[in-house]
Amino acid sequence: MSKELAKNYDPKDMEDRIYEKWENSGYFRAEVDRSKKPFTIVMPPPNITGQLHMGHALDNTMQDIIIRYKRMQGYSALWLPGTDHASIATEAKVVEQIAKEGLTKDDLGREKFLDRVWDWKKEYGGRIVKQLRKMGSSADWSRERFTMDEGCSEAVKEVFVNLYNKKLIYRGERIINWCPHCLTSLSDAEVEYEEQAGHFWHLRYPFEDGSGFIEMATTRPETMLGDTAVAVNPADDRYKDLVGKNVILPIVHRKIPVIADEYVDMEFGTGVVKITPAHDPNDFEVGLRHNLPVINVLTEDAKIVEGYPGFSGLDRYEAREAVIEALKAEGALCEIEDHAHNVGTCYRCGTTVEPRVSKQWFVAMEQLAKPAIEAVKNGETKFVPEHFDKTYYHWLENIRDWCISRQLWWGHRIPAFYCDDCGEIAVTKEKTCKCPKCGKEMRQDPDTLDTWFSSALWPFSTLGWPDKTEDLEYFYPTSVLVTGYDIIFFWVIRMMFSGIEHMGKAPFNTVLIHGLVRDDQGRKMSKSLGNGIDPLEIIDKYGADALRMTLVTGNAPGNDMRFYMSRVEASRNFANKVWNASRFIMMNMDGVEVTEPALSELHASDRWILSRINRVAADMTENLDKYELGIALSKVYDFIWDEFCDWYIEIAKVRTWKKEEDPASANAALWTLTTVLNEALKLLHPYMPFITEEIYCTLNEDKDTIMLAEWPAFKKEWDFAEDEKSVELIKEMVTGVRNVRTQMDVPPSRKAKLIIVSENADVRKIFDDNREIYVNLAYTSDIEVRADKSDVPDDAVSAVIPGAVVYIPLSDLVDIEKEKERLTKERERLVKELERSEKMLSNEKFISKAPEEKVREEKEKQEKYKSLMADVEERLKSLG
Ligand SMILES: [Zn+2]
Ligand SMILES: [Zn+2]
Numbered sequence: 001m002s003k004e005l006a007k008n009y010d011p012k013d014m015e016d017r018i019y020e021k022w023e024n025s026g027y028f029r030a031e032v033d034r035s036k037k038p039f040t041i042v043m044p045p046p047n048i049t050g051q052l053h054m055g056h057a058l059d060n061t062m063q064d065i066i067i068r069y070k071r072m073q074g075y076s077a078l079w080l081p082g083t084d085h086a087s088i089a090t091e092a093k094v095v096e097q098i099a100k101e102g103l104t105k106d107d108l109g110r111e112k113f114l115d116r117v118w119d120w121k122k123e124y125g126g127r128i129v130k131q132l133r134k135m136g137s138s139a140d141w142s143r144e145r146f147t148m149d150e151g152c153s154e155a156v157k158e159v160f161v162n163l164y165n166k167k168l169i170y171r172g173e174r175i176i177n178w179c180p181h182c183l184t185s186l187s188d189a190e191v192e193y194e195e196q197a198g199h200f201w202h203l204r205y206p207f208e209d210g211s212g213f214i215e216m217a218t219t220r221p222e223t224m225l226g227d228t229a230v231a232v233n234p235a236d237d238r239y240k241d242l243v244g245k246n247v248i249l250p251i252v253h254r255k256i257p258v259i260a261d262e263y264v265d266m267e268f269g270t271g272v273v274k275i276t277p278a279h280d281p282n283d284f285e286v287g288l289r290h291n292l293p294v295i296n297v298l299t300e301d302a303k304i305v306e307g308y309p310g311f312s313g314l315d316r317y318e319a320r321e322a323v324i325e326a327l328k329a330e331g332a333l334c335e336i337e338d339h340a341h342n343v344g345t346c347y348r349c350g351t352t353v354e355p356r357v358s359k360q361w362f363v364a365m366e367q368l369a370k371p372a373i374e375a376v377k378n379g380e381t382k383f384v385p386e387h388f389d390k391t392y393y394h395w396l397e398n399i400r401d402w403c404i405s406r407q408l409w410w411g412h413r414i415p416a417f418y419c420d421d422c423g424e425i426a427v428t429k430e431k432t433c434k435c436p437k438c439g440k441e442m443r444q445d446p447d448t449l450d451t452w453f454s455s456a457l458w459p460f461s462t463l464g465w466p467d468k469t470e471d472l473e474y475f476y477p478t479s480v481l482v483t484g485y486d487i488i489f490f491w492v493i494r495m496m497f498s499g500i501e502h503m504g505k506a507p508f509n510t511v512l513i514h515g516l517v518r519d520d521q522g523r524k525m526s527k528s529l530g531n532g533i534d535p536l537e538i539i540d541k542y543g544a545d546a547l548r549m550t551l552v553t554g555n556a557p558g559n560d561m562r563f564y565m566s567r568v569e570a571s572r573n574f575a576n577k578v579w580n581a582s583r584f585i586m587m588n589m590d591g592v593e594v595t596e597p598a599l600s601e602l603h604a605s606d607r608w609i610l611s612r613i614n615r616v617a618a619d620m621t622e623n624l625d626k627y628e629l630g631i632a633l634s635k636v637y638d639f640i641w642d643e644f645c646d647w648y649i650e651i652a653k654v655r656t657w658k659k660e661e662d663p664a665s666a667n668a669a670l671w672t673l674t675t676v677l678n679e680a681l682k683l684l685h686p687y688m689p690f691i692t693e694e695i696y697c698t699l700n701e702d703k704d705t706i707m708l709a710e711w712p713a714f715k716k717e718w719d720f721a722e723d724e725k726s727v728e729l730i731k732e733m734v735t736g737v738r739n740v741r742t743q744m745d746v747p748p749s750r751k752a753k754l755i756i757v758s759e760n761a762d763v764r765k766i767f768d769d770n771r772e773i774y775v776n777l778a779y780t781s782d783i784e785v786r787a788d789k790s791d792v793p794d795d796a797v798s799a800v801i802p803g804a805v806v807y808i809p810l811s812d813l814v815d816i817e818k819e820k821e822r823l824t825k826e827r828e829r830l831v832k833e834l835e836r837s838e839k840m841l842s843n844e845k846f847i848s849k850a851p852e853e854k855v856r857e858e859k860e861k862q863e864k865y866k867s868l869m870a871d872v873e874e875r876l877k878s879l880g
Pocket of ligand 1: 179346347
């Protein structure tokens, strides 16, 4: 052998080198190949503003394990990568950047601003995909996409026009979530709720006819400037006679009606609510039903609009104070009550969201949601773990129309055009548009689409849609989507209904949901807590293989996991173990030609380990097909660490040293060692791609990569059930002997005779025929296998195993006279210590004066001496 593994495992030295080799060799590339079955994963596109965090690391490790496994199984395995333009996040970054130059978006104008964003993208947008490479991701980078590249943009326009023509996209005056800081609308999913301390202000509005007051409570008194009604429940007897009357709105002194609507909860408060259609989504609906005017009292940055002397120009919180004062002065405020309530905040900046009526574009959801629900109900797409289908149904069954327009510049511009002359609207894929009615040049809608509008099309836009490409036909629908439970609403449901609507088929067979990576105390990793762990730092210190293994160890689908540094170290130790074992095997092969032995030349231990790896391969395949990545890993881990390294290599190494004396045995051992190592490396490869590549290519000079090696399938000819049983029995015996020796503190250098007694001839045969397996492992000086226990010395120590008892003469384990002497001395010492202790504890002065802790310590000492004394007595007795 000419190549040799480096003396020490050093991931730093090899990971980048190996990745470059893979990428240059085109091993990641998936082709349309009709002789193979396709297996497709689309990578959830990280934001171009993104920096690799543990969530990405987990998500990508899982995808890479699955795609490497499928590639080895012979599928045309495509893992399609890309990035998302992340409209609001990216725009915010560039706004921040130009602010440092004293510029605003408006100073630059739309075109120049967008140029700056593209520049930013060129400089920083590729950072995240470089970082994904460090993880070992075997994505087909030749197919890398971007949500705003030409093809994806074409798909977005196609979908918009298509849905508009089907009347599934419409423009409407609706109440939407508005961020007064970001100055854009937000979809429901972009609003985060938090509990805030607040108040109920109890107000009194006087009847127009002077017949008294009606009382109600509000959490937002400043919006009363825009009240256009007061409402009660139609079934509420208390207010029956009041419906139809008018009240006078305090401060503004406008006349507003008392209306009856079922939305009002009779049990809550006084059973009366004020209706402010412009500033509350429920009130907006009530307003639509009763044809109430919509009076907007807030500007887009949440200040009181013109026309309210004393209030105009005040920020919404200042206005609240001023309105309360004014209400008090009019005698319209009768009580203030503390009240905690849920407040929606902007997911980007944390500002309290303001419901706002504006003209926006919407996707009508009802018709699209139904088949998406059906696709999961009928099993076309299934969730792993299954119970996440409940979350999915919940979102879809309660979905509201999706507000898709955003008042941002970075993103897909809405392909709608307006004629300022005649008011005509045209929706088209063209860049410019002339009015179909009057021929005037039309003005394009200045807004852009919600980022999720383009990522909703990701599973097919990336494969070439709307063109009917070969890729699309071959790789769609995709096989599995791997994603976190936190974006089922944002992303999964939108890809589902989009795929069904535009492709006629759900985009995935399986949606594999994973949890969050939390810190070692179970907290979410966050900037504010400063408890985030940078995956790149871990890679730098321990290697990507160790990080990947850590992320998958013990990981069950759907569950959150905790990240422990001690586990990273354990993973690195495992890599070291694999490295050292491989090096050891290769050193023993030096200068030897290993040939495949005849079946008859294999020893029982060879057949056992072949049979074991065969079983492990079959089990792992079953687990991986069910996406039980953590369970599959534990199987190959246990096999390599325990059965292969700690048992088989120990058993076989002696034979490899006897190349001259018994060449057939040495050859069989070496062949088995290398064969099993090769198979184990293949099973480990999806998890630890780098180290397995390095060892495999060193071990097999004729091989360029392990990536394309065939995944080990169950082989009938390696199924040796009898040998498995025999070796398991021998392992139990060896473990029994080792336990005895550990208990008695016998050093490994002290060999002892074993007398194995069994009435069962088969068991005797196992121990007789396989002495070479345990002669060294059980530290034997001599072995005797027999049917009865006559002649076994009385003082022999024994260990019981299934079907047999193994005896070891005591004098073989310890030097009896010397041991007696030592134990006698020890007994004398303990007697003295116990006397001293007894004296102290019976001294009342000590008990009453000494610190409590001292007394307790002394009592503990006494207990310890007593227990040591019992041991010594016991052992002396056994020595006779
Ligand atoms: Zn905001
Ligand atoms: Zn026109």
